[in-house]
Amino acid sequence: MGGSLTDVDGLAVGHWTDERAATGCTVVLCDGEGAVAGVDVRGAAPGTRETDLLDPVNAVQRVHAVVIAGGSAFGLDAAGGVMRWLEAHGRGVEVGPLRVPIVPAAVLFDLPVGRPDVRPDAAAGEAACEAASTAPVPQGSVGAGTGATVGKFAGFERAVKSGIGSSGQRLSGGVAVGALAAVNAAGDVVDPASGAVVAGPRRDGGGFLRSRDWLQEHDPRIGVGQNTTLAVVATDAVLTKPEVALVARMAHDGLARAIDPVHTMLDGDTVFALATGASGQRADVTVVGTAAASVLAAAVLAAVREATSLAGVPAVRDLAPGTGAGSGPAVASPGGPKA
Numbered sequence: 001m002g003g004s005l006t007d008v009d010g011l012a013v014g015h016w017t018d019e020r021a022a023t024g025c026t027v028v029l030c031d032g033e034g035a036v037a038g039v040d041v042r043g044a045a046p047g048t049r050e051t052d053l054l055d056p057v058n059a060v061q062r063v064h065a066v067v068i069a070g071g072s073a074f075g076l077d078a079a080g081g082v083m084r085w086l087e088a089h090g091r092g093v094e095v096g097p098l099r100v101p102i103v104p105a106a107v108l109f110d111l112p113v114g115r116p117d118v119r120p121d122a123a124a125g126e127a128a129c130e131a132a133s134t135a136p137v138p139q140g141s142v143g144a145g146t147g148a149t150v151g152k153f154a155g156f157e158r159a160v161k162s163g164i165g166s167s168g169q170r171l172s173g174g175v176a177v178g179a180l181a182a183v184n185a186a187g188d189v190v191d192p193a194s195g196a197v198v199a200g201p202r203r204d205g206g207g208f209l210r211s212r213d214w215l216q217e218h219d220p221r222i223g224v225g226q227n228t229t230l231a232v233v234a235t236d237a238v239l240t241k242p243e244v245a246l247v248a249r250m251a252h253d254g255l256a257r258a259i260d261p262v263h264t265m266l267d268g269d270t271v272f273a274l275a276t277g278a279s280g281q282r283a284d285v286t287v288v289g290t291a292a293a294s295v296l297a298a299a300v301l302a303a304v305r306e307a308t309s310l311a312g313v314p315a316v317r318d319l320a321p322g323t324g325a326g327s328g329p330a331v332a333s334p335g336g337p338k339a
Contacts, residue, residue: 003168003295004136005178008234010035010276013180014132015143015164016078016124022114022311025069025078026143026164026182027128028232028274034062034091035234035274038245039104042252042262043228043269047073050104051270056242060102064091065129066272067105068144068182068230071119079105081125106270108184108228110147112156114311137166137180140306141315144182144230149313150304151200152186153211153261155221158201160208161315162189165302167295175237175283177291179251183303185259186220186227186266187211192257192297199304199316206319212260220266228268229255231299233292237283239275248273250289254296271296 006013010031017024039054053060065082069075083101086092092099111119128143141148145163152159162185168178183189188200188211200208233251248271255262255269263269273292307315 003178004166005168005180005232005234006134006137007168008176008178008276009236009278011234012132012134013137014128015138016120016128016131017142017146018118019146019310021118022147023070023110023119024143024146025067025075025120025124025128027082027125027132028066029129029132030064030274030276034064035276036061036239036241036244037063038241038248038273039270040248040252041270043267044265046268046270047076047107048270049076049079050102053102054104056245061241063104064101065103066232067103067125069105069107069120070110070144070147072107072109072111074119075107076105077122078120078125079103081122082129084122085126085129104272106230108144108148108182108230109226110184113147113149113313139163139165139302141308141310145303148182148184150183150185150189151208152222152227153220154201154209154214159313160199160202161307161309161313162199162304163307165299165306167298167302169291169295171287171291173281175235175279175281177235177288177295179231179233179292179295179299181229181231181296181299181303183229183300184227185229185262186222186264187259187261189258189300189304190260191301198301222266227266229259231271231296232274233271233296234274234276235288236276236279237281237288238277239285243285244273244275246285247289247292251292251296254293255300258297258300
């Protein structure tokens with residue numbers, strides 16, 4: 001499955017990346033008056049901002065951007081820079097003479113990769129806005145996925161590099177559905193078509209451990225809140241706020257197909273959903289939600305397949321036969337709470 005989140009009219013995506021520090025942030029900008037939005041948080045250790053506004057019973061209907069970032073809770077600062085950029089460009093909810101941009105955000109824990117004292121901040125958020133484009137989303141170890149890793153239940157020293165992935169498809173009526181995922185899961189990334197592990201804990205002597213089997217005999221060797229998969233799914237169909245919330249809920253099925261285990265006590269898995277309405281077409285929410293799950297699963301696979309080795313953590317593309325957890329530079333085990 002090809003395509004990109006930016007196949008959805010009304011959206012632009014920009015990254016800010018610090019390869020040396022191995023962290024970054026990603027912004028999804030919504031055109032005009034914004035997009036109808038929803039969210040579904042399934043992981044037990046999330047780090048989020050403004051998600052309560054997206055409850056269907058609450059008053060705010062549209063958001064002007066969504067931010068996903070590394071840096072654990074520190075990375076939420078990036079949303080402030082996105083707000084500044086949006087205000088300067090005249091976007092936001094009109095409140096008297098002012099406009100207040102609505103910018104939900106979520107973060108992942110990448111502090112043990114690269115430099116833990118460098119995190120996305122307001123300037124990084126502004127820079128991501130300046131870089132935003134409607135071109136296909138750059139994938140791999142960029143933006144919020146710069147310091148992302150997967151396959152950590154058996155210890156961080158066995159992790160595999162991950163990143164950002166994107167995918168999209170067009171439904172038979174012409175409506176577009178797309179997804180973007182920053183994959184920092186504790187679990188394995190699995191190909192739904194074959195059941196094969198694409199990326200998981202590196203086994204001594206080569207190949208991957210299967211985390212769900214390993215966990216039958218061992219406790220996790222990482223702490224709570226040190227993993228998270230963050231995603232944005234979107235459509236250019238016209239949907240209501242409750243319908244968009246259901247799309248976010250259904251899209252989590254895509255994470256469950258491609259990540260195993262997922263939604264654990266150690267992850268903060270969060271899916272945002274957007275409906276720009278740019279196509280002018282109504283669409284059946286079940287059809288859109290089903291497509292959102294499919295493109296999100298594809299985005300997860302792309303995140304690990306497009307990733308590059310960084311800060312001593314090898315990517316799948318760089319793991320030659322015979323490579324195992326005992327090879328390559330050591331990476332310190334992380335500590336502390338938060339996504």
